[in-house]
Structure formats: structure tokens, C-alpha cells
Amino acid sequence: MSVLIVIPARYASTRYPGKPLVSLTGSIGKSQTLIERSWLAASQVVGVNRVVVATDDERIQAAAEGFGAEVVMTSSDCENGTERCAEAHENLGGGFDIVVNLQGDAPLTPAWFIEDLVEGLKNDPSADVATPVLRCDGRALNGFKEDRSKGQVGGTTAVFARDKTAMYFSKEVIPYTDKPYLDHDETPVFHHVGAYAYRPKALSEYSKWTTGPLETLEGLEQLRFMENNRRVLCVEVAARGRQFWELNNPDDVPRLEMMMAEMGMP
DSSP states (O other): OOEEEEEEEOSOOSSSTTGGGOEEEOTTSOEEEHHHHHHHHHHTOTTOSEEEEEESOHHHHHHHHHTTOEEEEOOTTOOSHHHHHHHHHHHTTOOOSEEEEEOTTOTTOOHHHHHHHHHHHHTOTTOSEEEEEEEEEHHHHHHHHHHHHTTOOOOEEEEEOTTOBEEEEESSOOSOOOOOOOTTOEEEEEEEOSEEEEOHHHHHHHTTSOOOHHHHHHOOTTHHHHHTTOOEEEEEOOOTTOOOOOOOSTTHHHHHHHHHHHHTOO
16 A cells, blocks of 8 residues: 655644744754654655655744755645645645654654554554554653643644543543553553654545534544544554653743764664
């Protein structure tokens, strides 16, 4: 099955304008923009036929082409990354069996997260969309709770049924737990990793649906699939000693750089 990875990137982020062009410094002092690090992460995934950056901004286009990425220009009317992926796939002429959305704010995404995600969708023909989830250790969960106490969103959590069908995604920490956890403790909370694998039919339908109340309240694009009775498969991925975090707020830059230093990421 042919696989396309699209990295949607917009300059006019509500929470963090210009986020794709923010620089992150790695373990050896090398600075690269968020969009370049996301593209490098996508380029390491095995079994992918094509990787493109999708944007409506010429500054991001210039930066991406400057480090060798293929860029697909999309409309500024796209409300979220899924809509941008749908338009990018259409602009490329379609024809891919699976379209992966690797959002441009998750440079720490290991290749096996995406490989397992694609494999999960391939193996479950009843699923329209698949997305990775990572069980939080105490350090990650405590980071979520700390951000929420400051009124910030530190990430998205997911709950799912026994067959891995998504039940809900939220920017709040769900399920509720008041138990204290040490850094390396296993917790019952799953971090939703910012990536999706779509079947083209579901992806093309997405932009035609109106935004529902849950998507509006949470600001989470995947809820539109669920509100339209499309099955979203949660694929549990393994950290294998890697730390994971997205860049959601300016405060996340030093947190990401600290993680990169600890993991020896250049």
C-alpha cells in the first residue's frame, strides 16, 4: 500500500504564531527549526513513498525548500491539519492508499510510532482513521497536570475501548486519577501523539462536514470523525526509552531542548 506523509504547517497559530520557524537546539548545540526537525523525523520512517510539507505561508515554504523538503501550497482557509492534508493529497493528484498527518509540532516523534500507526490501519479494515497513543509515565502525567494548573495545555489525552476504538480525546487529563506518581511509574493515562493515518475516502469527506460541538469546545480535529460516526483506531506505541512531547506553548521550547539533550538528539 502506498503511503504519503504530509506535514501541515501554518504560521498563524493562535497559541504560538510563527511556531514552525522556532529554533530548537539539540544536544551538540545545533539549532534547527521546528519544521525542519519534523521533516527529518518523517524522513526516517520506513515504508513511505513520499513526504511533503503542506503550508499556506511563503515564509514556511522558503524555509522548507531551503533544507530540501518538497512543499505543497494549500489554502489559508484550512481550519486544521486534517483539512490541509486533504487538500495536499488532492493537489498531488490523490492515488495514495494511506495518508499520514505528522503534525509539525512533534519533532520528537520516533519513526516506529508512524510505522506502527500505518501497520495498525492496514491491519484493521474497519477503521477509517488511526492515531497513536502512548502510556504516560509519572513524569509525563505530572507535566500535564503542572501545565493545566497554570492554565496551559500540555498535550491531549485519550481513552479507548477494549478493541482500541477511541471513546474520547481531551485537552484535560483523562481519565481522572488523584494518585501520586513518581517519574518512572506506569499510569492509567494515555498521551495522544499528534499524528494520524487516514484512508483517503474518510479524509476527503472530512472537509465536507461541519464542525461539531465537541471539536469546537476541545479544539481537537479528530473529534470531527467521531462526531460523524467514523471509527478512530487508537494504536498503542512503545516509548522504548524515548521521551515524547509536542511544542504547544513557548514554555515547551526549553522542555523539548532538555529532553533532546537527555536523549542525545543532535
